[in-house]
Amino acid sequence: MAEIVTRIADADATSITVRGKDLVGELIGRRSFTEMFYFLLVKRFPTDGEARLLDACFVTLMEHGFTPSALIARLVMESMPSQPQAAIAAGLLSVGDVHAGTMDGCGAILHAGVASGEEPAAYCRRVVAEHRAARKPVPGFGHPFHKPDDPRTPKLLELAEKESLKGDYLRLLRQLAAEVDAVAGKHITLNATGAMAAILLEIGIPPAMLRSIAVTARCGGLVGHLVEEQDTKSARYIAELARANIPYKGD
Amino acid sequence: MAEIVTRIADADATSITVRGKDLVGELIGRRSFTEMFYFLLVKRFPTDGEARLLDACFVTLMEHGFTPSALIARLVMESMPSQPQAAIAAGLLSVGDVHAGTMDGCGAILHAGVASGEEPAAYCRRVVAEHRAARKPVPGFGHPFHKPDDPRTPKLLELAEKESLKGDYLRLLRQLAAEVDAVAGKHITLNATGAMAAILLEIGIPPAMLRSIAVTARCGGLVGHLVEEQDTKSARYIAELARANIPYKGD
């Protein structure tokens, strides 16, 4: 087997090195969580604009009320109150194909489109037609109650416009949105996951790791639910609600 | 049962509210991950100094090489490559009593000491004596290879000194360190978890949630290991190392 190495971290008695930087001399006190996250993921530091946009995506994703992840974290917290990391871990398991998948799915479409070099309008026509034929929504479009527009989307796109980005993914997203509307014959919501997919690709996040931004954001957000759970004891009430509203029926 | 409410988040067709703030108008593009994390946890925004110290703690904790959490995340990534959130969740389960416990333990000592109003020197003498009697190290002290000093500790304390903090927890920590050395008859390393326990209490993190800072930091750090795992396929090698070095022995 070829030698396997790591390029992440090293330590000796007097120093800790992270991707070639001295942790104490170059990172602690000089870099934010967001910059360090980007550095570990992309292997270079973000520009100020890239860091601002990554923060905007983090802030957008951190908190959404009683999502499955929050419910799960509260239920585990009630069961194992001394181990908040277990409640967080369980909650993060639900940031999966369904709840973070539209960002992944929209990102994959945008990434493939830019990588292919195909003429954007033609590419978008083909993608929308394929989804229509499969009777599937185009990922990044539609929202259960933010209609006609997701309030987060224009804000995120406006922030992106202020930064000097190459812009390929954002342009393709706008083209895709126009095509989605044209084929539907009406305006379909471009939701926040679609906008974030384009923005995160613009700032260099690898397509296979888009979901990790949602996971990390939600990790931070779940901490707020654990704090509230300590006060309100909602977990027992949620279990009672389920029992009271989902009756047993014999065969 | 008394009515249970949530004070975290609300949404309607055109807006999302998080702890009374409008997500689009007041948070996205205006606040960083670190400020938002603090806001969700402490229920007010941090001062700039508090945010700087929280970032310093996050950066200190994000990456430590092949910790159990990194090994676990890599092993799960190899088993379920399409679901990075599962790899992260599994890795976070190990940020528990042993690996994040010294921060919790040191924080509990500092919190109880300040809350009690006991004379600091007397309190520290009692705490150190109790640990000595139980043959347990005082949490926050000692390190397997950062000797005589943990390089992160002076950096963290230096950063804390630059900010205007009340200082009770930091003073008690210094007193505790002096007492640990006096009783041991030699210098014992004040490690980074001890320094961070004091700093996080200074900036208002609830004692029961100190661990959540380690969990969130590590969540971000694990993403870097998943990216590397995609390239190096270390998980199979780690399993082979275990099999080759832990032989089977019949009874």
Added chain:
Amino acid sequence: MAEIVTRIADADATSITVRGKDLVGELIGRRSFTEMFYFLLVKRFPTDGEARLLDACFVTLMEHGFTPSALIARLVMESMPSQPQAAIAAGLLSVGDVHAGTMDGCGAILHAGVASGEEPAAYCRRVVAEHRAARKPVPGFGHPFHKPDDPRTPKLLELAEKESLKGDYLRLLRQLAAEVDAVAGKHITLNATGAMAAILLEIGIPPAMLRSIAVTARCGGLVGHLVEEQDTKSARYIAELARANIPYKGD
């Protein structure tokens, strides 16, 4: 470091060995799940009576309706439908200090009592008095709705009486129950976790591993919830119930 070995399993091109037995020749087709579980845990095969009692405990613990573990498993299943192991793993995290803890706690009392050799009546008086002083229920006693008696308890104790057991733990449990009633001045339910703690200790399960019987039983039981979730889509409904019944309240 001393050499570390494993006594669990070995394999070569033509055979697999588990704790000294040939998997193909001695285990597959000859042993049940329950016997193999006992063998891996206790390092010898159970007698027929021990296997019957372990099965009785497994069956008792497998299914309890909409427990936190079932709710969590359903919520994760909805989020990541292709990965049932993630739903099961998340659900099992809630089989923790609160929901499996009474079996652990009662088992610890019974184990310490028998190990100490203290006169049983005196031991039980002391234990019950200590719990009363701390205003804590004695683990294994009391039940939210199975009153005055948990219907599972007499059945489990009756099954235990049919087998030839040493009986120390069961006798101590009866003594403890008498003392609990005497001190309370009324009959307190001896619940199923109390009975199972005594039975599992009688058949040689290590006290620190009592919880693993609950975890394994619940693992099997959660599979039934995943099958039902595929049909009923209860997870979205549970999340809606929580949102509808736990209103947002601004500060």
Added chain:
Amino acid sequence: MAEIVTRIADADATSITVRGKDLVGELIGRRSFTEMFYFLLVKRFPTDGEARLLDACFVTLMEHGFTPSALIARLVMESMPSQPQAAIAAGLLSVGDVHAGTMDGCGAILHAGVASGEEPAAYCRRVVAEHRAARKPVPGFGHPFHKPDDPRTPKLLELAEKESLKGDYLRLLRQLAAEVDAVAGKHITLNATGAMAAILLEIGIPPAMLRSIAVTARCGGLVGHLVEEQDTKSARYIAELARANIPYKGD
């Protein structure tokens, strides 16, 4: 929304009902773990032969030495020794697409083939040709070190032959094995996951739940690793092995 019901369990003060059976009167002491598992999953009790085959599959899958699941469970146990359910949960996350996927994949082929009613030889030719074209192994075939034959496979097939089964899935598996060999021009190992996929379908396990048999078996098996970990402290050694053998390399 249509009313959602559960058909799994109900309880009142004096009784517990599981899928229409009285837990105390009809299940505890009368049914084994394996029968109860089948009952919860398939919604009827197994015949004796079905239970024997399910036990044979469980026993085959419970223990495989230092698999990723065992390594992960040991690493989490070291980090959170008081919570064995967390160690088990983390380990089970690795029973995923890679390590349980071949049983799922082979089961999907067998299920689709029988459901389609296509002529078996033609179906197998098509399936093998498609995998060859995609340069993918046919799931259920090949093994890294059990060559030329997996010792578990003939044993499992021999046990299946003793029972009165319809036999469609087993016949299709034999046809598939013949075609795999014919196309390869040499004998390819039919591994245990292939044999178990056919057997579990024969006894009525739903194709989407084949993996749950591996998950439940491994849950039981991991308990043995936790017991050994308490004695040997292998987790720290495994982490040291990784650090010593995967050196840091700066960019």
